[in-house]
Amino acid sequence: MLKFNYYFYWGFILLITSFYFFYNSLMFISNDSSIFLEWKIIEINSLNIYYLILLDWISCLFISVVLFISSMVVFYSMNYMGLYSYSSNRFLFLVILFVLSMLLMIISPNLLSILLGWDGLGLVSYCLVIYYNSMKSYLAGLITCLTNRLGDIGLLISISWMMSFGSWHFMFYLDYLEYNLFYLVIISSFTKSAQIPFSTWLPAAMAAPTPVSSLVHSSTLVTAGVYLLIRFFNFYVYQNFFFLFLSILTMFMSSFCANYEFDLKKIIALSTLSQLGLMMSSLFMGLVNLSFFHLLTHAMFKSLLFLCAGIFIYYMNDNQDIRVMGSVCNSMPFTTSCFNISNLALCGIPFLSGFYSKDMIVEFMMMQYSGLIFYLIFFICLGLTCSYSFRLFYYSMLINSKFKSHMLFSEEKNVMKLSIFFLTIFSVFFGCMTLWLMLIDLFFLIFPLYMKIMPLVCVIFGFLIGYQITELSSFLFNMSYYLFTNMWFMFSYSYYLYMIFYSFSYNYKNSLNWGEFYGSMGVSFYLLKISNLMQYYSMNNIKIMFLSFLIWFMVII
Known part of the structure; x- marks a missing residue:
């Protein structure tokens, strides 16, 4: 029997819906309007509970980006996860649930219904992180879930x-709410967007399949916190040096740690963390539109980066270590060129999509002089971003291949290449296109020449440092190696989560099998036991059956 290709139909539906929402966002921008839909669920005396949907240019544009990336990820998963494998449809519907949770969060101006999408994201992300059912996946899922619950x-x-x-319609009360309420929402968003001190779950969530990582780390789970803060924006509360310092510190820490990592997916995860730090810091400097703009452009090239990394892993025998990769460009030229374009967009090379948002944030930061320390750290982070990007390029493209000499791998003409091709086009053109459409913060910035080219100089300087790091690896790695590979020892806090987890078992060997007793495997195991018991019971002596029937009859009466 031929199975129904759900992947193709769902991908197509998501793509068409994405274009529809993009058209709507253009209409909202041109008419300067928004639609507010209200549905009364329950009315008890004076208590009214409404479900609200707010459609304006921000929500429609963000939904269109999320749906476009999801459609590309669904097409990509058709090859990557295997179309007719045992659990391929389960994976697809988990991804669809994940996207729906995100959409619920985006369109809602009501704090109560935001929680619905927020919790949906946390729950489905747990199911996706533990998808491979290994011990590493279970622990990563536990950290992801518990950290996100902390934010709830x-x-x-x-x-x-x-x-x-x-009322819970926070849109109408933004100027009247308590400051402490804003602080609670900011801390919740910090856990979801993995800012310091809640950063450890983000690299751990790399245990998920690569298409999921692409979706989670570009436009859905981690950006939910930033999006909530954009919706809750209040200029007087957000001009806060403490939160600004935390977000810049996150940016600095993750950029530094990425220079020490050798796991391909972890490097990209840490670069996501550094970009989230950039979005948060621009929010706390009061640049709300620019933060949203960077959110959109970053989603495009980061999802492309993950999907290209997934193709490398797919063809190179599930290898994620960049030291073994070398000279991939000879065997996979198309994927390599897409990978390098997204890397350059991440560094903010002029006229790619990352440049427009990143450069404007840095220039506004120069205008709003917020202190020499912030100024320096910003430029150091710019250099460090290019440093780990060049290091990634060097290890995967420039050096000779250190893989098995008799391995022969090459790209096939499949759907994975098609999805990264479309994302590459958007990674190049999306930035300037959206800038023209959104007309963001039209201020007239005048800089002397040396300040104008300062970000570009830092980018070039970062490339040079990245090259030097590859040469000086032994000296650099002896110094403070453990501090930076363990994310400034932040991971040690999650040791207590491990201890809760291990306390149910007597030793490590027993705890390895906990998923077989309490997870989905455990449920099927106990169902089998119960059905066997029922069968044994019904085939036994008829006196026992009548006696139990009498007992249950008495209980019911």
């Missing part, structure tokens, strides 16, 4: 706090 506490408290304002 702030949201739940702010929901109960907002009851005193008479």
Whole structure:
């Protein structure tokens, strides 16, 4: 029997819906309008619970980007996850659930219904991270889930706090809400967007399949926190040096740690963390539109980066170590060129999509003089981003291949190449296109020449440092190696989560099999046991059956 190709149909539906929302966002921008839909769910005396949907240019544009990337990821998964494997449809529907949770969060201006999407993201991301059912996946899923639940506490408290304002429609109360309520929402968003000190779950979530990593780390889970803060934007609360310092520190730490990593997916995850730090810091400097703009452009090239990395892993016998990769460009020229374009967009090379948002954020930061330390760290982070990007390029493209000498791998003409091709086009053109459409923060910036070319100089300087790091590896890695490979020892805090997890078992060997007893395998195991018991019971002496029937009859009466 021929199985129905769900991947193709779902990918096509997501793509068409994405274009429809993009058209709507253009209409909202040109008419300067928005649509507010209200559906009354329940009315008890004076308590009314409404479900609200807000469609304006921000939500429609973001939905269109999320759906476009999801459609590309679904097409890509058709080859990557195997179309007719045992669990391929389960994977697809988990991804669709994940995207729906994100859409619920994006279109809602009500704190209560935001929690619906917010919790949906946390729950489905746990299912996706533990998809491969290994011990590493279980632990990574546990950290991801528990850290995200920690952020939900702030949201739940702010929901109960907002009851005193008479409604959960926070859009109408942004100028009247308590400062502490904003701080609770900011802390919740910090856990979702993995800022310091909640950063450890982001590299751990790399245990998920690569298409999921592409979706999670570009436009859905990690950007949910940033998007919520954009919606909650209040200029007087957000001009906060403490949160600005935390987000810049996250940016600095993740850029530095990426220079020490050898796992391909972890390097890209840490670069995501550094870009999230950039979005958060621009938010806390009051540049709300620019932060949203960078959110969109970053989603495009970061999803492309992950999908190209997935193709490398797919053809190179599931290898993720960049030291073994070398000279991939000879065997996979198309994927390599797409990978390098997304890397250059990440560095902010002029006229690629990353340049427009990144360069504007840096220039506004120069205008709003916020202190010499912030100024320096910003430029150091620019250099470090290019440094790890060049290091990645050097290890994967320039040096000779250190893989098995008799391995022969080459690209096939499949759907994976098609999806990265479309994402590459958007990685090049999306930045300038969106800048023209959105008309962001039209301020007239005048700089002397040396300040104008300062970001570009830092980028070139970063490339040179990246090349030097590859040469000086032994000296650099002896110094403070453990500090930077363990994300400034932040991972040690999650040791306590491990201990809760291990306390149920007597030793390590027993704890390896916990998923076989309590997870989905455990449920099927116990169902089998119960059905065997029922069968044994029904085939036994008829007196026992009548006696149990009498007992249950008495209980019911």
